[in-house]
Amino acid sequence: MAKQAASRRRKPVEDMSGTGRPADLGVLQALVTETLLALGENPGRNGLLKTPERVAKALAFMTQGYHRDIDQLLNGALFPIEYDEMVIVKDIDFYSMCEHHLLPFYGKVHVGYLPNKKVVGLSKIPRIVDTFARRLQVQERLTVQIAETLKTKLNAHGVGVVVEARHLCMMMRGVEKQNTVAVSSSMLGAFRTQQQTRLEFLKLIRRSGVGTSD
Ligand SMILES: Nc1nc2c(ncn2[C@@H]2O[C@H](COP(=O)(O)OP(=O)(O)OP(=O)(O)O)[C@@H](O)[C@H]2O)c(=O)[nH]1
Numbered sequence: 001m002a003k004q005a006a007s008r009r010r011k012p013v014e015d016m017s018g019t020g021r022p023a024d025l026g027v028l029q030a031l032v033t034e035t036l037l038a039l040g041e042n043p044g045r046n047g048l049l050k051t052p053e054r055v056a057k058a059l060a061f062m063t064q065g066y067h068r069d070i071d072q073l074l075n076g077a078l079f080p081i082e083y084d085e086m087v088i089v090k091d092i093d094f095y096s097m098c099e100h101h102l103l104p105f106y107g108k109v110h111v112g113y114l115p116n117k118k119v120v121g122l123s124k125i126p127r128i129v130d131t132f133a134r135r136l137q138v139q140e141r142l143t144v145q146i147a148e149t150l151k152t153k154l155n156a157h158g159v160g161v162v163v164e165a166r167h168l169c170m171m172m173r174g175v176e177k178q179n180t181v182a183v184s185s186s187m188l189g190a191f192r193t194q195q196q197t198r199l200e201f202l203k204l205i206r207r208s209g210v211g212t213s214d
């Protein structure tokens, strides 16, 4: 069991850095025009005239995470502090796109970590989430990338990430299940080795808090 856990820990996350090139809006526009034609539409009709341009911009926006640099994003917002209790930032909204169907999946991310002599500026956690969400993704990889980035950048004693999401590829096509939620988690360091830490995290992210209605 312990051996299994160790080998799971060592497994590297698939590289998802893209080509490094910015989205090519011109090529995207031309392809959207082709797509409209292939769908039997008329790209020349009034309502569709600006559609290729709009779609190209929207796709570039939704995949901008390929071009975000985590160190730049953190902007030095790592603060030395003697605080060794768990920090949780939960209910972080995100939108991503599944790499299989190029359809959105969206939901909430809950993040917890055990600091090791430093904490990170709170807003930087949603920024890290968006950096990895705004790419073509699968939910599990998104989950692991957020967790591993935080663990490395904070040198934290432990990190826990839970992602709850609805996938439009399971809703508006395919199995057409409207109420299905996929839950994935990544537990690193103390969150993996200490059941008590993990349970505390899971309990705290379930609790309703300031400004929540449930
Ligand atoms: N594990 C995982 N699967 C995903 C994610 N997003 C989409 N999928 C699944 O990817 C799979 C792709 O399966 P395929 O059989 O190749 O594609 P498909 O014929 O369109 O599959 P159906 O959706 O079942 O119609 C489907 O089961 C999707 O539900 C994700 O984030 N994580």
Ligand SMILES: [Zn+2]
Pocket (backbone or CB within 6 Å): 098, 099, 100, 101, 102, 103, 167, 169, 170
């Ligand atoms: Zn999909």
